[in-house]
Amino acid sequence: MASSTHRVSVLGAGISGLAVASLLRLRGHTVTVFERFAAPRPLGSGLVLHRSGLTAMAALGLDAEAVRLGCRLTRFEGRTVAGKRVYALEHDPGDFSLGIHRHTVFHLLYTKALELGVSIVAGCEVDAVEHGRTAATVTAGSRPLGAFDVVIDASGAQSPIRDRYAAIRSRHAFAYGALWGVCEAANDQPLDVLRQRFHGAKVGIGLIPIGRLPDGGETRHIGFHWSVRNADIDLWRRAPIGVWKREVESLWPETRFLTAQIARHEDLTWAAYADVALHRLHAGRIVFIGDAAHAISPRLGQGANLGLVDALTLADTLSTAPDVFAALETYNARRRDQVRYYHAASRWLSALFQSDHRIAPVLRDLAFAPVSRIPYMRRQMLDSLAGEKAGLFRNLDTSKLVRN
Numbered sequence: 001m002a003s004s005t006h007r008v009s010v011l012g013a014g015i016s017g018l019a020v021a022s023l024l025r026l027r028g029h030t031v032t033v034f035e036r037f038a039a040p041r042p043l044g045s046g047l048v049l050h051r052s053g054l055t056a057m058a059a060l061g062l063d064a065e066a067v068r069l070g071c072r073l074t075r076f077e078g079r080t081v082a083g084k085r086v087y088a089l090e091h092d093p094g095d096f097s098l099g100i101h102r103h104t105v106f107h108l109l110y111t112k113a114l115e116l117g118v119s120i121v122a123g124c125e126v127d128a129v130e131h132g133r134t135a136a137t138v139t140a141g142s143r144p145l146g147a148f149d150v151v152i153d154a155s156g157a158q159s160p161i162r163d164r165y166a167a168i169r170s171r172h173a174f175a176y177g178a179l180w181g182v183c184e185a186a187n188d189q190p191l192d193v194l195r196q197r198f199h200g201a202k203v204g205i206g207l208i209p210i211g212r213l214p215d216g217g218e219t220r221h222i223g224f225h226w227s228v229r230n231a232d233i234d235l236w237r238r239a240p241i242g243v244w245k246r247e248v249e250s251l252w253p254e255t256r257f258l259t260a261q262i263a264r265h266e267d268l269t270w271a272a273y274a275d276v277a278l279h280r281l282h283a284g285r286i287v288f289i290g291d292a293a294h295a296i297s298p299r300l301g302q303g304a305n306l307g308l309v310d311a312l313t314l315a316d317t318l319s320t321a322p323d324v325f326a327a328l329e330t331y332n333a334r335r336r337d338q339v340r341y342y343h344a345a346s347r348w349l350s351a352l353f354q355s356d357h358r359i360a361p362v363l364r365d366l367a368f369a370p371v372s373r374i375p376y377m378r379r380q381m382l383d384s385l386a387g388e389k390a391g392l393f394r395n396l397d398t399s400k401l402v403r404n
């Protein structure tokens, strides 16, 4: 139960911001979300939610609907384009990760926030937070938007608030990003396995079953990604799309169902990635969650999951600690180790799977498959995938999680 309730502002109506807003409303706090877009909307294609992220969805009563609309992924499989196995991971019986359309996650979280009485103010690009003696004032273009006990920065990997106020430990831009898209699944597509194909570390193609849209009938979707060197993106845009489609099809002929649905460059979205790590996840009355707190490469598919667990942890600490500052200290202490673990793991995997390294992918192709068959290593990989490494579930209640 809350020791006291707070006036909270949340910057950004993304996955982390909407989740923390609703979790705080459920605990009796007054919450205002400021979003820069004129109408809040999701960006990107698909996501994989693991046990950690699904636990936060369960705390909002959204896991059953998410599981109904998404695809239960029981296997993860990567091969070279020649067909040699690079990795294969299978969940324990009854367990799964959830491939889900971004629009679906956004729709569930946005509807829940409105239902709970979260105030969402769109068209506000917050650029400063001024600290007073008893409160912090949020401003956009020097226009004050209100005074709050705590300001939660959930404004994503490019957060201007983080860049201005946080103590940044390291910042690194990756040379590779990806082109992402969504297409309709063909009838013969397996919907329970995430599949990838690699050629060295420069070519990576992925197919992720992500299920249905909330109002999209029975049509199932597949999220698609293709690694691209950021420096080459203009070359890709200038060449006819057919050139790229033929390359993808020649490397992985099974993708023809998908390339047939891509007519223009604009059917794909380019995303570049950065890794930004903080010394502390708070500064004064500002606290950082989601990508604003820990931008990482999506190689391990953990960003949204980490953001959801941040949201759950922060909602708990703000509702139980004696004051805002104690709550933010406790939040930082509870999240620090896990955030560091996933920063390190995603950097390491990016070098192996998406880089200009020549030797690393050769070693990967030789060692990954046999190593993942050793029971101890398999367990470590599955726990990393589930978002459970570094003591996460010490602080989470997993009992309400949908399983079968």
Ligand SMILES: Cc1cc2nc3c(=O)[nH]c(=O)nc-3n(C[C@H](O)[C@H](O)[C@H](O)COP(=O)(O)OP(=O)(O)OC[C@H]3O[C@@H](n4cnc5c(N)ncnc54)[C@H](O)[C@@H]3O)c2cc1C
Pocket: 011, 012, 013, 014, 015, 016, 017, 034, 035, 036, 037, 041, 044, 046, 047, 048, 049, 124, 125, 126, 127, 154, 155, 156, 157, 159, 160, 178, 180, 271, 289, 290, 291, 292, 298, 300, 301, 302, 303, 304, 305, 306, 307
């Ligand atoms: C291609 C790709 C694939 C991915 N796949 C996965 C996956 O499979 N699993 C996974 O867990 N994660 C994945 N991720 C990571 C995941 O998408 C992010 O970690 C997650 O979306 C972060 O959510 P967020 O709410 O913290 O930030 P965002 O989703 O970036 O939301 C930030 C919000 O803040 C708003 N905003 C920005 N600046 C301001 C401002 N100044 N004032 C007000 N509002 C502002 C933005 O408009 C936006 O609505 C992937 C990422 C990418 C790029």
